[in-house]
Amino acid sequence: MASRCGLLFALLAMGAASGADRITGKPFATRSEVYAPHAMAATSQPLVTQIALDVMKQGGSALDAAVAADAALGLMEPTGSGVGGDLFAIVWDPKTHKLYGYNGSGRSPKSLTLAEFRKRGLTAIPPYGPLPVTVPGAVDAWFALHDRFGKLPMQDLLAPTIRYAREGFPVSEVIAYYWSASVPRLSKFPGFSEQFTRDGRGPRTGEMWKRPTLADTLQKIADGGRDAFYKGEIAHRIDAYFKANGGFLSYEDLATHHGDWVEPVSTNYRGYDIWELPPNGQGIATLQIMNLLEGYDLKHYGFGSPEHVHLFVEAKKLAFADRARFYADPDFYRTPVAELISKPYADQRRKLIDMDKAARVVAPGTPKALDEGDTVYLTTADANGMMVSLIQSNYRGMGSGMAPPGLGFIFQDRGEQFVLQQGHPNAFAPGKRPFHTIIPAFVTKAGKPWLSFGVMGGAMQPQGHAQILMNLIDFGMNLQEAGDAPRIQHDGSTEPEAQYQPMADGGEVDLESGFPYETVRALMRKGHSVRFADGPYGGYQAIMVNPQGGYIGASESRKDGQAAGY
Structure with missing residues (x-):
């Protein structure tokens, strides 16, 4: 199926969109956010x-x-x-x-x-x-x-x-x-x-x-x-x-x-507290990526720049190396969550990122705690x-x-x-929960709710979470733009998720339509293998608290979805 966003890009390039009906001045097409005074829902249907x-x-x-x-x-x-x-x-x-x-x-x-x-x-x-x-x-x-x-x-x-x-x-x-x-x-x-x-x-x-x-x-x-x-x-x-x-x-x-009630875990990114659930899910990979990216001035580099894409991909590689090694059912393995999402650990791992060269071999880190481990998303908000x-x-x-x-x-x-490897944290065992890809997300600011959001799609989910957060916080996009903007997806050579070995050849960078060709050439010079894939890039829904009262909603154009309120 042709990419839904691809159609919008084509319309924009042909001049079918105008200031009256499309946001202009962006390398992608988008529609307006949805505003409502009382309640909001955003789903994929x-x-x-x-x-x-x-x-x-x-x-x-x-x-x-x-x-x-x-x-x-x-x-x-x-x-x-x-x-x-x-x-x-x-x-x-x-x-x-x-x-x-x-x-x-x-x-x-x-x-x-x-x-x-x-x-x-x-x-x-x-x-x-x-x-x-x-x-x-x-x-x-x-x-x-x-x-x-x-x-x-x-x-x-x-x-x-x-x-x-x-x-x-x-x-x-x-x-x-x-x-x-x-x-x-x-x-x-x-x-x-x-x-x-x-x-x-x-x-x-x-x-x-x-x-x-x-x-x-x-x-x-x-x-x-x-x-x-x-x-x-x-x-x-x-x-x-x-x-x-x-x-x-x-x-x-x-x-x-x-099931189990669990305490969400968080990290602070430029004044925003980002919340995810701990393993057996992969939510903390988002927190690890954001901690790594916090060390760079992404706003200065700009959306779609070679630096933006390169730094995101390199941070993802480091976080996913830890994901493959340490994320598992907490009843069977004690994942060192606090250490993995800490700022000092991110500072240590960030030293492995080379601004001019794509990493080809990435191994998991050594958290101190270890020195002696297709989908629907929806969001709702009430009055x-x-x-x-x-x-x-x-x-x-x-x-x-x-x-x-x-x-x-x-x-x-x-x-x-599960993996069929004896001794691995995510090895199959009777009565055990497998490593899980589906992750809801939430953001608070100064102790108050700011954003409820998610992005569907297997290993794309923490990558999508991180990109939405960059788009909103670093690049100043509105809630709808942040979801419609073209996405990046890095696939390690050993993915899908059922395989858990360190990446050995740099993997592949999939870029959605809308990134400048100058960025593609710069990435290739840094050693990235770039592909041009129509998808999948996930499916995003979001509700943000409107500081003027009520809520703001968004539902991206890659799905059949709708954000609406009253």
Whole structure:
């Protein structure tokens, strides 16, 4: 599919945009920010944004709106989410003036062992089928978050999705593209074709789509609570399905699942406190990148300059070397979080950055603590000041392909991110949470909420977070511009994330349309290998507190999304 931004760039170059309808004077096209006095929602599907706003208009909190929106995305954007996946969230509570984090990631089956993979001659966990399936944590997270911050009954929050699942909804453009692309890979798995294809294909843009099986599942959850999913009839049907299809996920795995409340961690970047969740997720990679970049005058260099791109890529390499070595389930490995996100550690690592030369070999650091370890994002904000940053995923696109008949959802393949290497912090083990890519983000300033945002897309997520922050803080862009600006993505030679070895050849720098060719030439002179990729570069949603009152919203043009408020 052609890049959505590529089309906008072409229109701008042709003079189709004017000062009356497009921001000018930039190497990219963008639209206006969205302003609202009371509440705001930003999601990757316009119908879902409207559901979130309806919930808040009915007296629901931002958390209620986020849960309702996430449930709807599982129906309308199954290419990135669903009740078969995991969920992470950060919530700003205006009553306590505090941030709360929830880690809703699931664990590996207790009956599956590292020895089983070796017996099968596998050196990596396959991306599809029953082996990468882990317990889905999203439903548990809905209820845990709702118990603390919700106002409306869960039945009211799930009702819009249940209605759309029974009556149908028109499939939007980007979602239709990725849905159709997933069909050839996943159709061989039991239950997928019956529930996610029509005449052997995915839905076309604008085509009406129903999923009554998901409506039935959500109705059981609405009526019976979280235990209807983890301990009731649904759990027994899941158990039987995996037993019949060579899987290991069991009723016991579901019945014993629990998510965890976690303390968000932060670093200060030029007066802004950036908040992420600690491992098993990769959020602290953003904090490491920003600490490294703080030592440079990026504003002086300017957006799109060779120095801007080079310094970002080199900082990313250093942070991701640590990510590969130290990020893992804290129940199995003590990641030295405080040391990794400290300023002195960044000062030490920054010495490895050469302004004139791209690093080709990057190894993890030695924190003192060790001297003796495809997705949807949405954000909501209500009239009382509560703000929610929520991200949810099945991992690789639509997930594992394993779709129990009659339940209407696909299980995630998050277990692919374990490594089959004994002794590694992220080595597979029974009942363990894998390294996780999905990360919500939040920014405060002087102890007050400033920004709730996220960027979808695997290893792109911390890279995207860092670029949004640079765009806003260093380059003075507004909230919409910051998301529409062309992006950088560095891929190490050993990625995707399932492989965890130090980068050995410098990797590849992907540049989205809009960077000057002079920058490309300068990067190549420094030794970077530059590619010109249409995508993927993630999917950004954001809500900022308007200092004049109310909120500012943004939803980037690479997705089908919408920011709206009232």
